[in-house]
Amino acid sequence: MKKYIKSQTLLILYLGTLGALYTSCKKIVDVDPPKDTITGNAVFTSNANAEAALNGLYANISGIFSPIVISSGPTIYNGLSSDELHFTDTDNEIIQVESNNILSSNGILTTLWDKAYFCIYMANSCAEGFNKSNSLTLSTKNQLLGEALLIRSYLYFNLTQFFGDVPLETTTSYELNASMSRTPTTKIFDQIVADLNTASSLMTSDIVVGRANRYAAQALLAKVYLLKNDWPGSQKQASEIISSGKYQILQNLNNVFLTGSAEAIWQIAPNNMFYTTTQAYNLLPSSKKVVPPYVLTSNLIGAFESGDKRYINWTNVQNLSPIQIYTYPYKYKTRGRGDSEGEVYFRLAEVYLMNAEAKAQQGNLTSAIADLDVLRQRAGLSLIANTNPAISKADLLTAIARERRVELFAENGNRWFDLKRKNEALQVLKPIKPNFDINSTLFPLPISAIRTNKALSQNPGYQ
Structure with missing residues (x-):
């Protein structure tokens, strides 16, 4: 994954370019796009440039064409690996997903993994830059930092649904991240809960189309608590969203x-x-x-x-x-x-x-x-x-x-x-999917990631 970016400067250049592209496509948020490109730490020296950097991150998690770990990836690949969707064409890599017979060399895995960690690196860089900046207004710094933490949390949430234990990278340190081993999901969810609580305290409740607010963090937090069987915690977050009156169940x-x-x-x-x-x-x-x-x-x-x-x-x-x-x-x-x-x-x-x-x-x-x-x-x-x-x-x-x-x-x-x-996957899916076994609840790690980082181990049942 780190072959993409090895310096903060390159990342900021890329973020700035994407921010300009994103805001020029659709001015959902009133932010003046940067002129040409943004270099060095300039992205964090004004509210507008910091917004453009975060927009670059949003542009990446929304994907381009291929399903990725946030944008349409869970819908399609988890829909196929369960009992929701059937693939009608002949692409063997997608057929592997539906038949629960995925090879670690499958290019889908590489796309999911590499793109997720690319975006995680972006989120980490944004978070570090926002934290260090003395030029941003406090309200802007808090909102943008909260959004970066939320995006990183959602990336990790979806990664665990695909792969289980994964490296928990929370900094831009290439030396630290390049040889990081897999982190137990329990620790990943501890980090997610901490980050989401921070994010919800930093972000406002204002609704801005195309961006997140504190209720988005609370929605993901309610889902994490559901997974952890923390019923009071999940109810608290969900009830606060409902009682806020900010959202409606549309009849149409x-x-x-x-x-x-x-x-x-x-x-x-x-x-x-x-x-x-x-x-x-x-x-x-x-x-x-x-x-x-x-x-x-x-x-x-x-x-x-x-x-x-x-x-x-x-x-x-x-x-x-x-x-x-x-x-x-x-x-x-x-x-x-x-x-x-x-x-x-x-x-x-x-x-x-x-x-x-x-x-x-x-x-x-x-x-x-x-x-x-x-x-x-x-x-x-x-x-x-x-x-x-x-x-x-x-x-x-x-x-x-x-x-x-x-x-x-x-x-x-x-x-x-x-x-x-x-814990119903085996009981529900085995009768209708002959290849499904207890190991099928996780996808294999891409072999490319294991070859790049010798500290990574493969999931059970895969080579």
Whole structure:
């Protein structure tokens, strides 16, 4: 990974260039782009230049075309490795992912790993520069530092979902990072929790389209606590977001992923230089005459209740002669250039589901039902409060899990996350995926990373 950048100066040059590109594509945030390029520490000598540096980081996590560890990577690769998506084409590297038979030489792994650590290095450089700068206003320094910590936390969160233990790099020291061994996930999540608490204390609650605020940090923190089975912690974060009144559950499902959606807690600005979002670019068919690259599995389709508006509005069908019918994800609806949609990392519906689960686990069933019914009402389904108000804790948790599956399908790897954190992956996936075994819950580390860093070991079951 470090072959990309070996000096702070090179990084700042790159950040500045990307910041200029990003802000020129779509002025979501009113920041004057830097003139030409930014060198040395100049990026941190004014608010505008510091903003441009962070915009460069945002431009990188949003991806270009290939799915990466944040942008569409979890949606596609975790969707394939679980039971959400089926790949219809012949690319052997993608087939390996779906069949849970991934070789460590698979180029997908290299892209996921290298791009993630490239962005982590950027985030570390930004954080160090913001901390050291005496030229930024305090409010700007706090906000930008909080965003850098949040982005780094989300990168590590997704890396652990793919690979498990990974090197925890929190500085720009090439000497330290180049030979770093894998850090246990427990320590990684300790760092993530600490960073997210810091980030939420630094950032404002202001909503700026294309950027994060303190509620984005709290949403990820609620998810981390869910993984750790810290139900009070998850409920606290989720409840604060809901009670803030900053966000809404939109009744029109077709508006949920639009740019500036009132449901979106953390949404990345559209990349209208090439396409609106990497999700749409990778998931939608390029024309009405071609087979969609990724289609929903019959297993997922069968999870929807009759009349569920989410199935009606968030899936689409490609009819190809003579009788071929393909159902594909349709949450994002614009594949080409434009600014109508922005990629959503967290939205209020997921927060309601986390809140419901945390409450149910603590025995607060009535309140959990109320949270769950908010989404069922929008979906046009019967309310549990009316049909089964005396539902047991076990049955309610099952209902919440089913609701998570149909609300969050093909969205940021949530199905994979749920199966793994509940230790259900082997039980659920083995009957429908013959190659799946206990080692399949982790991807192999890319062989290129192991050859570069001799301190890295491979995951069990892989060479």
